[in-house]
Amino acid sequence: MTDALVIGGGPAGLMAAEALLTAGRTVTLVEAKPSIGRKFLMAGKSGLNLTKMQAFGPFLATYGTGLHPTMRACLKAFGPSEVKGWAEGLGQTTFTGSTGRLFPHAMKASPLLRAWLARLDALGLERHTRWRWVDWERNIHHFETPEGARVLTPRVTVFALGGASWARLGSDGHWAERFAANGIEVAPFQPSNVGQLVEWSDHMVRHFGAPLKGIALHAGDQVSRGEVVISKRGLEGGGVYPLAPSLREGADLTLDLMPDLSLQAVVERLAKPKGKASLSNHLRRVLKLSPAAQAILREFVHPLPHDPIALAQMIKAVPIRHAGLRPMDEAISTAGGVSFDALDDTLMLKDRPGTFCAGEMLDWDAPTGGYLLTACFATGLWAGRHAAEYDRP
Structure with a gap:
């Protein structure tokens, strides 16, 4: 018999464990991988973006109109200001970038994770x-471990098993079949x-690795500004990642190479005399289009129209012909998971009293930029706090 069990050692599971421990519960946390927080560490490899420091209204709106009331x-x-206070409470000073994104000064996830685990261990975690959850009967949980099969019977359980991307780091989604x-x-x-998967022509090879900056991408009613x-x-x-919801629904993808200029302004610049200059040099001179931007334009619009109006229309809406999204295991995150219809407003499974769910295994979607990680923290804390208050009959 175990008091409180947390299954999954990512941000949501660790936050649930912290909430349970702080409330005085005895907590056992199990993780299928050889170490804790593997995807969290990978997310911080190029700079750990903890959250986006902005007013709560715009922050919440970024999650989309279909966000479930419980997620709200x-x-x-536990929104942006709470994330900042929590990180700094672990001794990790933070700074806010020019776009409002919050980072620890260390930039990496490892110092934060070490401090977090030290605090949890001190609380008695x-x-x-290498304990992989296999199945459960009521509140009896079965695990495969290096020492063989193990069974735990907790009073309360928080599942934080992740979604179905980056399987090598632990989020393989296999739990969904058992649920x-x-x-x-x-x-x-x-x-x-x-x-996005694009089957390029040979002339694009020399541009592989080149960035497209100062652009806007459109898919359905979504617009994204980013590199x-x-x-x-x-x-x-x-720039393209936030458009996944619309692109999954089959929306067309277009690219505005000059989003800070109106169509008329682009027309006027293109109408300037080009003399003996080639069209490429003319585009570079009057619009400052980079070689990569011109290559994209020529890849999807050929031949290029010489009429300034027609050319400006193409520059403002390059039709990107693509072959769909990259495979799910290459995605940073996944939509889908445990339906909110199966949960009450405490994130407890309606048919499994005392069993809660948190993190990416819930059916919600969020862009990167701190929104994804903040919601994992927030749902883990919510589930953990309510699990701590639950007394199994």
Whole structure:
């Protein structure tokens, strides 16, 4: 018999464990991988973006109009200012970048994770790695471990098993089959925050690795401003990732190479005499289009029209012909997971009293830029606090 069990050692699971320990519960945390927080560490490899420091209204709106009320409540209880205070409470000073993104001064995730685990250990956390959850019957949980099969029977449980991307780091989504087999509604996983597959012509090879800056991308009613990188496999980067919800629904993708100029302003610049200059030099001179931007334009619009109006229309809406999203395991995160219809407003499974769910295994979607990580923290804390208050009959 175990008091409180947390299954999953990512940000949501660790936050649930902290909430339970702070409330005085005895907590056992199990993780399938050899170490804790592997995806968290990978997310911080190029700079750990903890959250976005902005007013709560715009912050919440970024998650989309379909955000479930329980998710809104979680984020209201633990939003950007709470994330900042929590990180600094672990001794990790932070700074806010020019775009409002919050980072620890160390930039990496490892110092924060070490400090976090030290605090949890001091509170009495018992943790096991290489324990893979297999199935459960009521509140009896079965695990595969290096020492063989193990069974735990907790009073309360918080699942934080992640989504279905980056399987090598632990989020393989295999748990969904067992949940569905036990009658729990699970929405199919879909890739999110992921690149676009583009089958380039040979002339694009020399531009692989080149960035496209100062652009805007449009898909359906979504607009994204951000850098995109031309890769061998397609388009990658923060500019295209937020458009995944619309692109999953089949929306067309267009690229505005001059988003800070109106169509008329582009026409006027293109109409300037070009003399003996080639069209490429003319585009470089009057619009400052980089070689990579011109290559993208020529890849999808050929031949280029010489009429200033027609050419300006193409520059403002380059039609990107793509072959869909990159595979789900390459996605930063996934949509889909445990349906909110299967949960009450404490994130407890309605058909499994005393069993809570948190993090990416819930059916929600969020862009990168701190929104994804903040919601994992917030749902883990919400589930952990309510689990701490729950007394199994």
